[in-house]
Amino acid sequence: MASFKTLTTRRSSNAVDVNDTIVLSNNREKRENKEQLKAQILKAGEVIQELRGYYDPESGKIAIISGRGRRECVLELIAEGHTINPKLPIKCYATPITPEDYAKLLVLEVTDNDGEPMKPFEIGKIAKELIDKHGYTQDQAALELGRTAARIGQLISIYSQPESIQKSVENDEISITLAAEIVQKHGDHAAEMIETAIVEAKQSGKKKATEKHVKAVKERSESAKTIATDTAPKPPSKAKILEDLCKQLLESVDYSTEDESEKTIAVSIELLNEISALLN
Structure with a gap:
């Protein structure tokens, strides 16, 4: 040079x-x-x-x-x-x-x-x-x-x-410094985060987004996730799943003859396997 x-x-x-x-x-x-x-x-x-x-x-x-x-x-x-x-x-x-x-x-x-x-x-x-x-x-x-x-x-x-x-x-x-920090922390979601922070700033009467606006966006996003988690239907418990499988098993019984002395029962192997997996 x-x-x-x-x-x-x-x-x-x-x-x-x-x-x-x-x-x-x-x-x-x-x-x-x-x-x-x-x-x-x-x-x-x-x-x-x-x-x-x-x-x-x-x-x-x-x-x-x-x-x-x-x-x-x-x-x-x-x-x-x-x-x-x-x-x-x-x-x-x-x-x-x-x-x-x-x-x-x-x-x-x-x-x-x-x-x-x-x-x-x-x-x-x-x-x-x-x-x-x-x-x-x-x-x-x-x-x-x-x-x-x-x-x-x-x-x-x-x-x-x-x-x-x-x-x-x-x-x-x-600022380029704040934008770079957001890119580093949020990766593919950085553009959306920056855009939302800028909107937040303009709504509050500011021309430039600062850490304060980014923080507000994060808090609102986390709050929305919490609400969504609380209102989402909870998955059935292990006991409830076992109860439902047992009911299905009883309903699937197939009697091979009407003669009580020779009666055999055919059951679903798949249901038995599921019940066994839950118990183990």
Whole structure:
């Protein structure tokens, strides 16, 4: 892997028109402070803080790695009719960019992020990309991203789960940590548990499910099981089964002759075997 020193010396600062930039990676979600950021840029009349990117030969444009929010704000402000400097200050890495350098740029999104801190599920996406596409081990990804291997394992585990769970995490309806715990404890029933916890949260006026809502769902589920058990018909006791078998045995008697002196009785061997099994 490229060292930080090698990577950071292979770049230069450029003023690039916002229309000559693109976004290729999609690890970041929409920022909650977008309107505040737009107001800051509008007041300054331009973007002050540098973005990071590299030249993409396929599109002929600068692919933005860090600073997507600033780029998006400038595009929206221009579309709204505001007078904004369309030139973005971008630190551009040398091209063609190598897979090793691209992986290092992904790491920089987390470790040298000069914008709003990444959310856990966003870090999980980057960790998964490093492992799946760039040959990192879980331990290597953890070391580079400044997390423990256990934490990285937890963050990426959510992306092997059903899409409904991933969407719940990405929509910030439940934390990735709590979702991972539910997956670990409830396995195939995790998706249903998470969905019900989210409904529980919304019914109580909350946007995000917490441990409190999960606990409420568990308690209600356990209570329903208890009621179902109490109201379900109880199986007959051993004595009752034996009594019924004896009655069946007596009813199955077959007399082979009407002569009392020569009377023999034919009985069901199957019934006798069942009675014997109960007595033993």
